[in-house]
Amino acid sequence: MTSSASAAPLRAKFRELEEERERTWEPAALAVNINQRTTLIRDHGKAASVVKTGDVLPPLTLSALDGSMVSLDDLVAKGPAVLVFFRFAGCPACNIALPHYRDTLWPELKASGIPLLAISPQPKALLSEIATRHDLPFPVATDTGLKLSRALGLTYTFDEPSRQSALAKGGKSEALNGLEDTWELPKPAGIVLGPGGGGRFADVAPYWMARTERAHVLAALGLEKGDASHAA
Template sequence: MNADHFTTGASLRNRFLELENERKRSWAPEALAVNVNQRAALVAGHGLQPHVVVGDTLPPASLATVDGHTITLDELSAQGPAVLVFFRFAGCPACNIALPHYRDTLWPALRAAHIPLVAISPQPPALLKEIVSRHDLPFPVATDSNLALSRALGITYVFDAPSRSARTGKRRHQPRPERHRCVGAAQARRDRNRARPDRAVCRYFTRLDGPYGNTGDPVRSGVAH
C-alpha cells in the first residue's frame, strides 16, 4: 500500500474549499471577518499548547453512543488499532462534509480490516442522532462528555471575543509493551484545509507488520490505539 496513491484527502480538501468559497459569496463581510480572523489566530497559535503526539497513552475513557451503548477505549483497542475522528456538532457544515466522506472512503476499508472507527463530539447523544440519520452513518457516533478526552488530547479551544459575541454560549472543539490506548498516528490541525487525516491513517498502516500492514490491500487504515 503506497500512501501516495491514497487521494481521498485531496477530494475532502476541495470540498472544504468549496465551503469556504460559498461563505465568501454569501456571508456578510462582518461575519466572514470574524470567522477568518478566528481561524487565522488558531493557525498562528497552533503548537503553542501541547497536544497528542505519537507514542502518547490515552487516559481511560468511556463514551456514550447515539444508540444507547457505552464504549471504552480499552474495548476499542483490545484487538488492535482503532480510528477516532473528533468533530464539533451535528449542525457543523464542515462536519457534515467530512463524516459522509469518511463513510464512503475510510469506513469500507477499515471495516474490511476489522478496525473500529468512532466519530466523537461533545454534543449529547440525543442531539447527535440528527447527523447519524442525515448521512446514514454506519459507524458509532459517541459523546465526549465534558470534553474530558478532547482536553486530554489538547484539541479544544475557546472562541476569541468577537466569535463569542457572534456565537454566544458556544465553544469550538475539535480523537509490545502494553499498547492499549497508545497513539500510533495523530493529526491535530487548526486549518482544516491543510488537514489530511486519510493520508495519516494510510501511512500508519504501511509501517505495521502482521495482519494490518503491508498486505497489498488498497487501504489498511488506523490512527490511534
C-alpha cells in the same frame, strides 16, 4: 465503490465551501470567521499539551448514540482503532468530513476489522442529527464534559466576536458541548490507536476547515502507501 466526487481530497471540498462563503456571506460575518481561524493557526504551535504520535490516551469510556458505552481499551483489544474528533452536528465542515469518511475510509477499515469511532462533545439528543442525516455506519459517541478532548489538548474557546455572533443567532454553549457558557469545542483530529491505547498516529487540525485525509490514516495503519503527514 466510491464516486470520484466522494474520493476527492477533503481540502478540495473545503475550498469549495470557502469559495461559496466568500460569494454569499456578509463581509463582517466572513471576517469574524476568518479572524478566529487565523488566531487558532497562530496559537496552535504554542500548545505543548496537544496529543501527538506516541502518546498514550487515557482509558476513558464514552457514551455512544445507541446507548452503549464505548471503552477506548476495548476498542483496541483486538488491534488498532481510529478516532475522529469533530465539532457538532450543525457544523458545515463536519457535514462534509463525516460522510467523506463514510464513503472513502470506513469501507477499508471495516474490511480490515478496524473500528472507527467519531467523537463530539455535543449532547446526544442533538448529536444524533448528524448520524441520522448521513446514515453513518460507524458509531458516534459524545465526549461528556469535553473530558477526553481536554485531556488530549484538543479544545479551543471562541473568541469574543465569534461568541457574540453565535449568541446573535440564538446559539447556546450548552447545545454545543453540554456546558454552560464555556463556548469550547475540540479541534478536529484523527488518531490511530494501538493496543494499550498508544497513539500510532495523531493529527490535530489547527481549525475546523482542515481535517485528516483518508490516505494518511490508511498509511498509518499500513493499508496504503503514502506520507502520513497532515495535508491542510
